[in-house]
Each structure stands twice: as C-alpha cells, then as structure tokens.
Amino acid sequence: MTDRSQLRDRARGCLLGLAAGDALGAPAENLTPAEIRRRWGRLTEIEGGGTDDTEYAIFAASLLVRHGHGLTSHDVEQAYREEIVPLATGPMRGAGFSELGTVEALRRGLEPPLTGLAHQHGWSDGLAMRAAPYGIFCPGDPAEAARLLEQDGRVSGSGEGIAGGRAVAGAVAAAMAGAEPRDVVQAALSVIPADSWTARNVVRVCEVLAAGGPRGRGAEAVEALHEAVVVRHYPWTDVAPEAVALALAAFLAGDGDVEESVTFGVSLGRDADTIGAIAGAVAGASQGEAGVPARWAARIGPVTGKCLPVVAGRHVLDTAEQLVEGL
Amino acid sequence: MSGDRIRGAFAGLAVGDAAGWPAGRHRSALHAPWSRRLYRELDAFAEEHRVTTLPVPFALNQPVAPLRIGPSDDAEWLAWTALTVHRPRAEAFRELTDVRARISVATALDNLAKGVEPPASGHDNPHHFDDAAAIRAVAYGVIGRDPTEDAQVTNALDGVLGARAMAAAVAAAVASGRIGPAIEAALAVLPPGTAIGHNARAALEAARAAGDPFAAVPALDAALLDHVYSYGVGAAQTVPVALALAEAAGGELSRAVPAAACLAPVADSAPALTGALAGACGGFDAIPEGWIASARTLAGCCLPDLAGRDLIEVADTLTEGIA
Numbered sequence: 349m350t351d352r353s354q355l356r357d358r359a360r361g362c363l364l365g366l367a368a369g370d371a372l373g374a375p376a377e378n379l380t381p382a383e384i385r386r387r388w389g390r391l392t393e394i395e396g397g398g399t400d401d402t403e404y405a406i407f408a409a410s411l412l413v414r415h416g417h418g419l420t421s422h423d424v425e426q427a428y429r430e431e432i433v434p435l436a437t438g439p440m441r442g443a444g445f446s447e448l449g450t451v452e453a454l455r456r457g458l459e460p461p462l463t464g465l466a467h468q469h470g471w472s473d474g475l476a477m478r479a480a481p482y483g484i485f486c487p488g489d490p491a492e493a494a495r496l497l498e499q500d501g502r503v504s505g506s507g508e509g510i511a512g513g514r515a516v517a518g519a520v521a522a523a524m525a526g527a528e529p530r531d532v533v534q535a536a537l538s539v540i541p542a543d544s545w546t547a548r549n550v551v552r553v554c555e556v557l558a559a560g561g562p563r564g565r566g567a568e569a570v571e572a573l574h575e576a577v578v579v580r581h582y583p584w585t586d587v588a589p590e591a592v593a594l595a596l597a598a599f600l601a602g603d604g605d606v607e608e609s610v611t612f613g614v615s616l617g618r619d620a621d622t623i624g625a626i627a628g629a630v631a632g633a634s635q636g637e638a639g640v641p642a643r644w645a646a647r648i649g650p651v652t653g654k655c656l657p658v659v660a661g662r663h664v665l666d667t668a669e670q671l672v673e674g675l
Numbered sequence: 676m677s678g679d680r681i682r683g684a685f686a687g688l689a690v691g692d693a694a695g696w697p698a699g700r701h702r703s704a705l706h707a708p709w710s711r712r713l714y715r716e717l718d719a720f721a722e723e724h725r726v727t728t729l730p731v732p733f734a735l736n737q738p739v740a741p742l743r744i745g746p747s748d749d750a751e752w753l754a755w756t757a758l759t760v761h762r763p764r765a766e767a768f769r770e771l772t773d774v775r776a777r778i779s780v781a782t783a784l785d786n787l788a789k790g791v792e793p794p795a796s797g798h799d800n801p802h803h804f805d806d807a808a809a810i811r812a813v814a815y816g817v818i819g820r821d822p823t824e825d826a827q828v829t830n831a832l833d834g835v836l837g838a839r840a841m842a843a844a845v846a847a848a849v850a851s852g853r854i855g856p857a858i859e860a861a862l863a864v865l866p867p868g869t870a871i872g873h874n875a876r877a878a879l880e881a882a883r884a885a886g887d888p889f890a891a892v893p894a895l896d897a898a899l900l901d902h903v904y905s906y907g908v909g910a911a912q913t914v915p916v917a918l919a920l921a922e923a924a925g926g927e928l929s930r931a932v933p934a935a936a937c938l939a940p941v942a943d944s945a946p947a948l949t950g951a952l953a954g955a956c957g958g959f960d961a962i963p964e965g966w967i968a969s970a971r972t973l974a975g976c977c978l979p980d981l982a983g984r985d986l987i988e989v990a991d992t993l994t995e996g997i998a
Contacts, residue, residue: 469903579800580785582802584801589799
C-alpha cells in the first residue's frame with residue numbers, strides 16, 4: 349500500500365470502528381458489568397443504531413474539512429451558532445449536559461472559553477467521543493491533533509474534558525502512523541498534563557492491566573479497572589477521565605484488535621457507547637478497515653441525525669474520505 | 676462587637692439553610708428508609724395519575740420533629756468545620772465515618788481512602804465545582820483564615836475559588852459590618868475569566884439593575900441558571916447569588932434570604948450562603964428571634980454525632996479570646 353492509501357485505509361477503519369463501538373455499546377450504557385454479562389454474556393453483535401458519538405464525530409470532521417489546520421475556537425463557535433443552536437428548539441436527543449449547557453451559554457451571549465466553563469459538565473467525555481477525526485487529520489503528529497481538538501474543546505468543555513479529548517486525538521494520531529498499542533497510549537499521555545485526573549487514571553489502568561498479565565480480560569479485570577477509576581458516588585457516567593481511561597484500557601487489553609478491544613470496552617458498562625466508540629476508533633486506526641469485523645461494518649449506514657440534525661444522511665466512510673482528501 | 680457578627684454569620688447560615696425547601700428532604704433522612712420510599716412512590720403516583728397534588732415530606736408512624744423548620748446539611752458541616760478548624764484537614768476528613776455529604780465530599784472521602792491526597796482528592800472529583808467548601812469557608816472567614824487547604828480536600832477550581840470568596844467576604848463583613856467591603860473582598864479573589872468570577876459580576880449587575888432582592892430573582896435565574904444540569908449546588912451559581920442578593924438587601928438578612936429561597940434550583944445552599952453573608956453584616960441580634968430559635972439546634976441528619984448540638988455555642992468556641 350502507498351502511504352496515502354494506507355492513511356485512507358486507517359481513516360476508514362477508525363471511523364467505522366468508532367461507529368461500530370458506539371452502536372454496539374448503546375444498549376449497555378449505564379448497565380453494571382454483571383448485568384451486561386447476565387443479558388448477553390459478551391456483547392458482540394450490534395443491535396441497533398449509533399448515538400451522539402458518531403454524529404458529533406461527523407460534525408467535528410466537517411469543521412476540519414472546512415478549516416483545516418487553521419481551525420479556531422471562533423470557527424467552531426460560529427458553526428454551533430449556525431448549525432446546532434437554531435435546530436435545538438425541541439428535544440435535543442442524545443445530547444449530553446455539556447452540549448446542552450453550551451447551547452444555553454451561547455444563547456446567553458457568552459463566548460469561548462466561557463461557553464465551556466459556564467456549565468457544570470466541562471469534564472464531559474463529549475469531546476473525547478468526537479476526537480478521532482482530529483487524530484485522522486494529523487497522522488503521526490499527536491501534538492497537532494491535540495492542539496486542533498482543543499480549538500473545538502474550548503467551546504463546549506474545560507479542564508479534564510479537554511484533557512480527555514486531547515488524549516484520544518493524540519492516541520488516534522499515533523495509531524494512524526502505525527504505532528504499537530503501548531506507544532499509542534504513551535502518545536495519549538504525551539499530550540496531556542501529567543498532573544491531571546485523566547493522566548492519573550490512564551496510568552492506573554495501565555498498572556491494573558500489567559498486574560493482571562496478558563490474559564487479564566475477564567470479570568476480574570473488569571472489576572479491577574472499575575475499582576481503579578470509576579467514581580462510586582456519582583450517577584452520571586460520562587466523566588472523561590473515567591471513560592477515556594477505560595477505553596484506552598480496552599484497547600490495550602485487546603492488544604489493538606478491533607473486535608477484542610471494543611467488546612471488552614463495552615463489557616465495562618458505564619458510558620459503554622462512548623467507551624466502545626473510543627476503543628473502536630483507536631483500534632480501527634491501528635488495524636485499518638479490514639480490522640473492523642465485516643458483520644459490524646455492514647450494520648453501519650448513514651446517520652439519521654437524531655441527535656444532530658445537521659449531519660443527517662452522512663456516512664462515516666464519506667467523512668473518512670473527506671478528511672483524507674485534506675491531508 | 677465582632678463576636679456578635681461571628682454568631683450572626685453562623686446563625687445566618689443556619690437560618691438560610693432552614694429556609695430552603697431542600698432542608699426538609701435532608702432532615703427526613705432521620706426517618707426510617709421506608710418513609711422516604713413511600714415519598715418516591717407518591718411522586719410516581721402523581722406522575723401516573725396526572726394529579727398536581729404533590730407529595731411533601733411527611734411523617735407516618737415517625738416523629739414529626741425532623742420535618743419542622745430547622746437546619747440541615749450546611750449548618751452541620753459548618754459546625755464540624757468550626758470544631759475541627761485547628762486540625763490538619765485531610766486528617767480531620769479521614770476520621771469521618773457514617774456521614775451523609777455532597778458528591779464532592781463523598782468522592783473526596785473515597786479518594787482519601789484510596790490514598791489519593793489533596794489537592795488531587797478534590798480535583799479528581801466530578802463535583803470539584805460544588806459549594807461544599809464554600810459553606811465550610813464561613814468558619815475560616817469569621818476567624819480571618821485562608822480556607823484553601825480545607826477546600827482542596829474536597830474541591831478544585833471554581834469550588835476552591837468559591838470558598839476563598841466566601842471566606843474573604845465573611846471576614847470583611849465581620850470586620851466592617853457592611854456588605855460593600857464584603858463584595859469587594861470577594862470580587863478581589865474571583866478572576867473574571869472563570870465561570871464563578873464572570874457569574875459574580877453578572878449577578879451583581881443583574882441585581883443592581885433590579886434594585887431589590889425579590890425583584891432580582893427572575894433576573895438572576897436568567898443570568899446564572901441554565902437549568903441543564905441535575906444538581907444545583909455549583910459554587911459558580913450559588914456564591915454569585917449570595918453576593919448579589921446580600922448586596923441588593925444592603926446586608927439585611929430578612930430581605931436577602933427569602934429571595935434566595937425563591938430560586939428553587941439553588942435553594943439547597945444559596946439561602947445558607949446568603950444568610951451567612953447577611954448575618955455577618957447585621958450580626959446575631961438583627962436576626963429574627965423565631966428563626967434563630969428554629970435554626971440553631973442541629974439535627975444530625977448528615978453528621979449524626981452533632982445531633983442536638985447548639986450551633987451558636989459552637990460559634991462561640993471560635994470567638995473565645997476575640998469578643
């Protein structure tokens with residue numbers, strides 16, 4: 349494969365993996381690992397469509413296609429004002445607190461970074477779930493992927509939400525260049541502050557997996573990962589430091605294999621669709637399109653726009669093609 | 676005289692705590708669990724039958740005392756802080772067992788148990804932004820001490836700034852008896868580029884334009900509350916509400932606290948913070964006697980060891996040698 353065709357292959361694998369992980373994890377969201385095992389054993393077959401993760405990733409990619417490396421927070425803010433805020437009149441399905449809080453902050457006339465600071469969900473994994481296109485756009489350059497992601501992130505997130513997004517963008521950028529799984533996780537750590545909740549959690553899950561040995565993917569590993577990073581006394585699961593660490597743990601536990609990584613990630617429960625989407629994106633970039641099980645890829649059609657009407661009808665593979673054209 | 680204002684800060688916080696509707700919910704923790712389960716079932720009944728007759732906390736085969744007007748979580752955590760203020764903070768928190776607390780505090784206690792020390796215990800915390808530390812900071816404010824070490828155990832960023840602002844404002848109010856210096860002291864520690872700093876200035880502007888605490892209620896709702904998130908104890912909302920309403924009331928508790936209690940989403944803690952500021956301005960003697968009588972005895976609904984303690988006597992332990 350030429351370099352260019354390889355990048356194209358990895359980009360397609362990345363976004364197919366993201367969409368597949370999102371769809372696979374959707375019915376497991378907010379279930380306990382024990383309940384997931386009771387219902388499905390291992391959840392391996394996609395039951396329905398994807399959620400906000402895929403639609404927001406397509407939206408993020410559209411920003412990169414339009415603005416390239418010159419993308420600024422102002423561009424992102426304008427896109428929100430023109431393409432999201434006017435359509436958010438009725439129920440905003442699938443949107444997390446951070447997206448709704450950002451819409452309300454924009455309506456109150458605030459500008460970034462206050463739009464990401466003024467609501468209470470700055471640490472949402474809403475940015476991490478749509479970070480993959482930034483990694484695709486910057487193959488082999490985690491720092492640039494993280495910088496661009498942050499332009500997006502400052503509009504709707506803050507603090508650990510931005511750190512979580514940067515980590516995923518950096519991981520995908522490294523995977524796009526063929527880095528080994530361990531180096532992909534190192535790339536994620538290299539673009540976030542060591543003194544951050546996200547970094548501490550990523551280090552913790554690496555330690556848990558190292559202690560569990562190469563076969564540590566069963567219920568015991570699930571429990572140990574939960575013990576290491578899950579916030580016990582909190583009802584919401586979309587906490588970026590938690591979801592990103594669990595997704596990278598799944599990628600490591602699956603040794604970069606798409607199906608292994610994603611099914612293990614989804615077995616962790618919590619924000620299972622986002623964990624699946626992140627693990628799928630990183631593993632998909634690592635393995636390319638052929639790494640995504642054909643039966644999963646066959647289930648991925650154009651998105652419906654149920655969460656983000658502006659992207660209705662778009663397909664992740666078209667998005668991947670557009671991103672690669674801009675390289 | 677400063678002793679009267681220190682007592683005023685404590686009593687004012689307890690009065691505000693008691694005035695907010697969530698106090699009854701917190702105090703009903705003293706009832707048997709099944710009575711709260713019935714409450715949830717009646718909520719579901721109202722939903723199912725489309726009746727607008729909403730259930731209120733009630734006592735069925737249970738003592739009614741917890742449901743009388745009285746202080747709840749915030750007054751108890753203030754008392755605990757005053758009683759432990761001279762101890763190393765992480766050490767004091769580590770000794771807590773069998774307590775009910777905000778999400779920030781519950782997570783911080785988990786973090787401490789896992790060996791995650793401050794400031795990470797307050798930072799690696801989904802509710803690092805809440806006002807648990809701002810409530811505790813009233814104890815630091817009355818003795819003119821920096822609340823940061825205490826705040827960082829359970830909070831970070833806006834949560835710590837909220838504590839610094841409350842301590843600074845209470846210290847200035849205790850020293851001067853006036854709300855103006857208190858507001859200035861709070862703003863001085865709240866950077867405009869933070870959510871809490873931005874909101875504090877927006878809230879003051881909105882309340883000044885309205886001209887009166889009660890008149891300011893809708894303006895504060897529009898300026899500060901996005902109604903998106905599930906828990907209304909964010910320091911970036913409650914501390915600005917307290918500053919704005921205490922100022923609009925000219926430091927008068929009887930005008931400031933009722934307005935804060937009208938902002939339903941933040942009624943858990945904004946009235947308490949408002950009461951602490953106004954109480955520190957006007958002093959203990961300016962607070963209506965009936966309210967003090969109802970609010971000074973702790974229920975033990977969060978910190979069971981404090982059941983029956985008199986909050987004003989606890990405040991007096993801080994003023995020995997001052998007043």
